[in-house]
Amino acid sequence: MKAKTRGEDRYVALKLDISKAYERMDWNYLIAVLHKMGFHHRWIHWMRMCVESVDYSVLVNGEQVGPIIPGRGLRQGDPLSPYLFIICAEGLSSLIRDAETRGVLTGTKVCRQAPSVSHLLFIDDCFLFFKANEEHAHVMKNILSTYELASGQAISLTKSEIYCSRNVPNDLKHNITNILGVQVVLGTGKYLGLPSMIGRDRKATFAYIKDRVWQKINSWSGKCLLKAGREVMIKSVMQSIPTYVMSLFQLPTTLIDSIEKMMNSFWWGHGKTTHRGIHWMNWEKLSAPKVHGGMGFKDLSAFNLAMLGKQGWKFITEPNSLVARIFKARYFPSGSYLTATVGHNPSYVWRSIMRARFIVRGGARWSIGSGATIPILNEPWLSNGSLLVVILQVLTLFIILLLIV
Amino acid sequence: MQEVARNYFVNIFQQQDSDFSSVIDVINLSISVNDNDILTTPFTKAEFRDAIFSKHPDKCSGPDGYSPGFYQHFWTLCSDDIFKECCDWLDTGQFPPDLNITNIALIPKGSSQVSMKDWRPIALCNLLYKIISKVLANRLKNVLS
Numbered sequence: 001m002k003a004k005t006r007g008e009d010r011y012v013a014l015k016l017d018i019s020k021a022y023e024r025m026d027w028n029y030l031i032a033v034l035h036k037m038g039f040h041h042r043w044i045h046w047m048r049m050c051v052e053s054v055d056y057s058v059l060v061n062g063e064q065v066g067p068i069i070p071g072r073g074l075r076q077g078d079p080l081s082p083y084l085f086i087i088c089a090e091g092l093s094s095l096i097r098d099a100e101t102r103g104v105l106t107g108t109k110v111c112r113q114a115p116s117v118s119h120l121l122f123i124d125d126c127f128l129f130f131k132a133n134e135e136h137a138h139v140m141k142n143i144l145s146t147y148e149l150a151s152g153q154a155i156s157l158t159k160s161e162i163y164c165s166r167n168v169p170n171d172l173k174h175n176i177t178n179i180l181g182v183q184v185v186l187g188t189g190k191y192l193g194l195p196s197m198i199g200r201d202r203k204a205t206f207a208y209i210k211d212r213v214w215q216k217i218n219s220w221s222g223k224c225l226l227k228a229g230r231e232v233m234i235k236s237v238m239q240s241i242p243t244y245v246m247s248l249f250q251l252p253t254t255l256i257d258s259i260e261k262m263m264n265s266f267w268w269g270h271g272k273t274t275h276r277g278i279h280w281m282n283w284e285k286l287s288a289p290k291v292h293g294g295m296g297f298k299d300l301s302a303f304n305l306a307m308l309g310k311q312g313w314k315f316i317t318e319p320n321s322l323v324a325r326i327f328k329a330r331y332f333p334s335g336s337y338l339t340a341t342v343g344h345n346p347s348y349v350w351r352s353i354m355r356a357r358f359i360v361r362g363g364a365r366w367s368i369g370s371g372a373t374i375p376i377l378n379e380p381w382l383s384n385g386s387l388l389v390v391i392l393q394v395l396t397l398f399i400i401l402l403l404i405v
Numbered sequence: 406m407q408e409v410a411r412n413y414f415v416n417i418f419q420q421q422d423s424d425f426s427s428v429i430d431v432i433n434l435s436i437s438v439n440d441n442d443i444l445t446t447p448f449t450k451a452e453f454r455d456a457i458f459s460k461h462p463d464k465c466s467g468p469d470g471y472s473p474g475f476y477q478h479f480w481t482l483c484s485d486d487i488f489k490e491c492c493d494w495l496d497t498g499q500f501p502p503d504l505n506i507t508n509i510a511l512i513p514k515g516s517s518q519v520s521m522k523d524w525r526p527i528a529l530c531n532l533l534y535k536i537i538s539k540v541l542a543n544r545l546k547n548v549l550s
Contacts, residue, residue, distance in 0.1 A: 070418030078528065
């Protein structure tokens with residue numbers, strides 16, 4: 001997502017594939033980590049009780065197979081598991097942090113003042129960043145194998161992916177992949193379900209959304225629905241497919257158009273295999289709220305902008321989050337999201353978020369606290385715009401009055 | 406089919422020797438005395454209530470067959486018993502042996518299923534266990550964030 005750096009320093013992004021992360025977690029390791037982190041022995045005992053007293057039966061064809069007495073693993077479905085997993089993953093990030101402080105590993109920075117990022121972990125989706133040279137690759141390899149050995153996790157390097165910044169020469173790239181035993185890809189992978197690299201061809205990158213909507217339309221369940229059923233289908237299934245992607249990227253208009261067209265023809269189609277039917281109304285009219293004579297479907301592009309505006313709003317309201325800090329350093333080191341410019345060579349995410357800025361600008365107002373941080377003249381803190389605007393309005397009114405008199 | 410499933414899971418859950426001393430060495434102490442106090446204070450009924458009512462009432466139930474909706478509906482009747490028993494178990498540090506039996510349901514992944522890898526295992530725990538675990542998780546959440 002943010003790995004678009006192309007500076008003089010050469011960086012590598014490594015995306016790890018951890019298989020069966022929960023099931024393979026080693027208990028002794030977990031307990032050791034808990035001890036080391038300083039948890040109370042009573043608490044540790046409770047954790048042991050919860051984790052180790054399990055016995056499983058597998059449901060196959062409605063019959064129980066078991067019991068299977070496990071010797072490791074956390075359960076998917078136990079409310080404690082995610083937290084315990086985070087604690088275990090702390091091991092990996094400590095290893096990386098330790099290597100960083102010893103100076104044998106460096107994380108990436110998107111620009112000079114930006115915080116250095118060496119790893120992003122989210123349960124079993126990991127992204128690691130390091131400098132592109134053989135030593136660092138060796139260090140990284142060592143770290144991963146120690147972690148594997150300790151925690152019982154299986155990182156399948158053949159399924160992991162690597163992405164080098166553009167200035168890495170081919171032979172170096174080749175060496176690094178040999179050391180780590182991974183394959184180079186040109187950013188087709190996904191991180192947290194979002195495409196991790198956006199190429200020049202946006203339509204191709206996001207085409208999978210269209211395919212998914214298409215699949216839903218063509219599935220047998222869609223074909224035998226009544227009109228009312230189709231309304232629910234569109235509202236709660238199809239429109240929610242692109243939601244997640246739209247929260248970060250502005251989808252190309254052509255793509256949005258074609259998705260809307262697909263939904264429209266699904267709505268008017270008679271449920272036969274041909275999907276033909278007269279479209280009595282275009283999508284704009286259908287997407288009006290029901291009180292205004294529409295069907296209350298979503299206008300996807302407006303929805304998209306709203307979601308992006310929310311991201312921008314987060315930059316303002318949560319300035320200490322990692323994302324906000326990185327974007328601030330890269331795009332608006334002095335100033336705020338509201339006053340930033342797109343800048344040169346922006347990432348697609350930033351460009352998307354900037355497109356939605358006019359919405360945030362239109363609605364954002366300062367609420368007066370101590371007044372210490374508000375530039376009084378230019379910033380909007382009155383209900384109808386900034387002080388400057390108000391003064392100008394009053395002046396024009398005054399002049400008009402004068403002229404009349 | 407059942408044999409295959411059993412072997413697969415026995416294999417996955419089998420303990421393997423692990424060497425974690427080098428990882429443990431670099432982990433920092435991050436839990437303060439204060440945090441530990443929060444974690445181990447006596448439990449309150451409100452915590453259990455929150456845990457039960459934060460569950461979706463129609464969630465799939467575990468081997469005992471009680472859904473969250475059941476406990477939510479009869480909370481006024483059964484809260485005292487649940488609270489007392491759970492506190493008992495936690496104080497003595499011993500669960501009854503059949504509390505933590507878990508069913509694994511297999512959910513198909515992808516379009517065709519040829520090997521055990523094409524199924525996603527989901528663990529279905531007993532609700533009573535889940536309540537306790539949720540109470541503990543809520544405490545842990547406060548400390549970690």
